[in-house]
Amino acid sequence: MASLSVSLNRLQLKNPILVASGTFGYAREMEGIVDCARLGGILPKTITAEPREGNAPWRTVEVSAGLLNSIGLDNDGVDAFIAHHLPYLSQVETAIIVSVAGRTEAEYVALSQRIGECQGVAAVELNLSCPNVSGGVDFGTDAEACRRVVAAARAACPVPILAKLTPNVTRITEVAAAAADGGADAVCLINTLLGMAVDWRQQRPLLGNVMGGLSGPAIKPVALRCVHQVRCATDVPIIGIGGIATIDDVMEFLVAGASAVQIGTANYYDPQVSTRLIDQLPGALAELRADSVEQVVGSLQLPR
Amino acid sequence: MSNPLQAAYYADDAQQVDAKITENRLLARETFLVRLVAPEIASRVVPGQFVMIRIHGLDDPLIGRALAVYDVHSGAAGEPEAIDLVYIRKGKLTRYLAGAAVGSVVTVWGPLGNGFAPDPCEHLIMVAGGIGQTPFVAVAKEALGHQRFGQRQTGWAKRVSLVYGARSADLLAGLDDFAAAGVDLQLCTDDGTRGRKALVPTVLEEVLQQSLQNTSAAAIRVLCCGPEIMMEKASEVAAACGVRCEVSMETPMACGIGICFSCVAKVRQSDGDWDYKRTCVEGPVFPAEKLCWE
Ligand SMILES: Cc1cc2nc3c(=O)[nH]c(=O)nc-3n(C[C@H](O)[C@H](O)[C@H](O)COP(=O)(O)OP(=O)(O)OC[C@H]3O[C@@H](n4cnc5c(N)ncnc54)[C@H](O)[C@@H]3O)c2cc1C
Ligand SMILES: Cc1cc2nc3c(=O)[nH]c(=O)nc-3n(C[C@H](O)[C@H](O)[C@H](O)COP(=O)(O)O)c2cc1C
Ligand code: FES
Numbered sequence: 001m002a003s004l005s006v007s008l009n010r011l012q013l014k015n016p017i018l019v020a021s022g023t024f025g026y027a028r029e030m031e032g033i034v035d036c037a038r039l040g041g042i043l044p045k046t047i048t049a050e051p052r053e054g055n056a057p058w059r060t061v062e063v064s065a066g067l068l069n070s071i072g073l074d075n076d077g078v079d080a081f082i083a084h085h086l087p088y089l090s091q092v093e094t095a096i097i098v099s100v101a102g103r104t105e106a107e108y109v110a111l112s113q114r115i116g117e118c119q120g121v122a123a124v125e126l127n128l129s130c131p132n133v134s135g136g137v138d139f140g141t142d143a144e145a146c147r148r149v150v151a152a153a154r155a156a157c158p159v160p161i162l163a164k165l166t167p168n169v170t171r172i173t174e175v176a177a178a179a180a181d182g183g184a185d186a187v188c189l190i191n192t193l194l195g196m197a198v199d200w201r202q203q204r205p206l207l208g209n210v211m212g213g214l215s216g217p218a219i220k221p222v223a224l225r226c227v228h229q230v231r232c233a234t235d236v237p238i239i240g241i242g243g244i245a246t247i248d249d250v251m252e253f254l255v256a257g258a259s260a261v262q263i264g265t266a267n268y269y270d271p272q273v274s275t276r277l278i279d280q281l282p283g284a285l286a287e288l289r290a291d292s293v294e295q296v297v298g299s300l301q302l303p304r
Numbered sequence: 305m306s307n308p309l310q311a312a313y314y315a316d317d318a319q320q321v322d323a324k325i326t327e328n329r330l331l332a333r334e335t336f337l338v339r340l341v342a343p344e345i346a347s348r349v350v351p352g353q354f355v356m357i358r359i360h361g362l363d364d365p366l367i368g369r370a371l372a373v374y375d376v377h378s379g380a381a382g383e384p385e386a387i388d389l390v391y392i393r394k395g396k397l398t399r400y401l402a403g404a405a406v407g408s409v410v411t412v413w414g415p416l417g418n419g420f421a422p423d424p425c426e427h428l429i430m431v432a433g434g435i436g437q438t439p440f441v442a443v444a445k446e447a448l449g450h451q452r453f454g455q456r457q458t459g460w461a462k463r464v465s466l467v468y469g470a471r472s473a474d475l476l477a478g479l480d481d482f483a484a485a486g487v488d489l490q491l492c493t494d495d496g497t498r499g500r501k502a503l504v505p506t507v508l509e510e511v512l513q514q515s516l517q518n519t520s521a522a523a524i525r526v527l528c529c530g531p532e533i534m535m536e537k538a539s540e541v542a543a544a545c546g547v548r549c550e551v552s553m554e555t556p557m558a559c560g561i562g563i564c565f566s567c568v569a570k571v572r573q574s575d576g577d578w579d580y581k582r583t584c585v586e587g588p589v590f591p592a593e594k595l596c597w598e
């Protein structure tokens with residue numbers, strides 16, 4: 001049986017199939033449907049320093065092969081997370097990677113430190129890319145701000161740091177290189193693409209927040225392109241995200257250079273997808289005659 | 305914000321299954337009944353709960369759709385075997401479903417949501433507009449003691465009425481099923497082609513006034529499902545009569561199991577403030593007075 005484990009600098013995962021932040025609740029919701037301990041890792045919904053009620057409905061709208069969302073980081077804040085959600089999460093036998101978002105560098109640092117010091121947290125993912133939160137510096141689009149926040153969070157946080165980046169930039173390679181420079185153990189590519197939907201009869205936007213993030217199969221080619229570009233530009237390990245729903249999707253991301261993947265929107269429309277993909281992974285590796293996941297990571301052959 | 309640990313609001317009973325279609329027939333204009341073999345769901349579902357349904361492998365439509373469970377069908381051995389859903393052909397998924405052949409397979413997960421509580425009463429008044437009648441056949445069968453759902457008690461209402469309005473007569477669906485269950489039908493249509501030419505809240509008010517002549521307000525319950533504006537008006541009518549009223553919300557959902565935070569409605573808190581609550585797990589049924597209508 002092929003080895004499924006992967007390592008991303010200081011972070012070790014038992015397999016490369018993770019579930020993306022905001023698409024798996026706080027894991028407890030899935031207990032009856034998914035055997036969460038089988039996952040390579042779980043990223044609970046992004047937390048912020050203070051509670052946020054989130055955006056007005058509608059918060060999601062389906063579009064062709066995709067979903068637009070403007071949830072607005074609806075969460076109860078870090079205190080409630082530590083009191084109510086972490087006790088459950090930390091007893092699930094998999095890597096718990098806590099996603100945090102701040103308005104300022106100091107907020108990112110404080111959240112990373114506090115969460116990183118909690119029992120049962122394998123890593124912290126800095127959500128540097130949420131298009132639904134305005135205010136403050138845009139850490140996902142300004143390479144230097146990105147480098148600084150990653151470096152500061154890394155210095156304060158005892159566990160590995162991942163940087164989740166937005167595709168809504170001109171050159172993702174520059175932001176990814178800056179995150180690597182700041183000491184990110186891995187970069188997570190990609191968050192949602194900014195989009196919009198219009199009801200022309202009512203002459204109004206469909207999302208309560210007017211614009212929102214596009215996810216699902218529609219964005220997979222963009223995500224693969226980002227993974228490929230970053231793979232070519234730096235050696236930082238990559239976690240691929242974007243439209244992954246089938247084993248073919250998983251293999252495409254691994255071959256393109258991702259060491260692991262996160263399943264997002266597919267959890268909504270096929271709740272058992274993540275563990276099914278873990279079942280299917282050995283068979284797909286065997287097709288490439290690979291005895292480990294790491295053997296296929298970045299094995300893409302470019303035309304001469 | 306929506307703290308899922310403040311109560312046991314988890315879809316712990318839900319199962320994801322590939323279910324075979326054994327029946328898919330026209331019930332009224334543009335309205336179809338589909339029967340899905342799903343014993344895991346059929347044996348657990350209670351009235352007012354729903355399932356999510358999706359066509360496996362299709363990217364458009366991509367996201368599951370919520371459909372209320374209309375009825376449970378038992379197999380030869382008398383065990384719950386299949387669920388019936390009633391849908392109106394409208395957009396992407398329902399168009400696809402209306403053309404789906406018997407024998408084909410769809411993905412469903414459920415049962416989901418809280419459903420209507422089987423709290424005893426003398427007169428149960430169900431209020432439906434449009435396709436909102438779908439949960440009420442099961443409610444009536446359970447309340448009048450004709451059928452057991454899950455492990456719940458049956459026979460918890462003495463009398464059951466349905467105030468049901470649609471645009472026109474040919475859109476009224478399932479009237480035979482309601483009549484067979486012994487439900488007193490109070491119909492109305494916008495164009496007067498069947499029943500009263502009146503709005504649902506107006507008819508509800510008359511039904512309530514009549515009921516109050518021989519039944520105390522505390523022994524009457526009103527349940528609503530349909531367009532929000534209708535439910536808001538109906539709940540005002542019930543409140544004016546001092547009658548308990550519950551409404552089933554139909555907010556846009558993406559997962560049905562509490563993980564996406566799409567389906568929120570403004571719900572009043574005990575401190576008088578409001579909070580966004582996920583209707584898929586904390587509802588879809590809420591006490592009417594808890595909702596902040598938009
Ligand atoms: C708890 C619940 C129970 C429901 N029960 C039934 C039922 O028994 N029978 C029935 O016919 N329909 C029911 N619906 C509505 C159903 O989920 C679909 O919105 C409807 O069938 C149209 O789907 P479509 O793909 O054909 O239409 P499309 O227009 O292609 O797609 C509708 C899409 O928009 C969203 N949407 C659009 N309008 C609404 C709305 N008013 N409310 C919520 N979401 C909306 C849906 O989530 C979906 O993603 C229910 C909805 C909920 C939330
Ligand atoms: C409804 C919704 C909510 C999301 N919430 C978050 C979030 O809180 N934090 C975050 O980092 N990403 C969030 N995301 C982005 C996903 O984690 C993921 O990066 C993105 O959806 C692309 O992957 P996918 O196409 O597989 O969904 C959210 C996505 C969706 C659809
Ligand atoms: S529909 Fe996803 S949380 Fe309710």
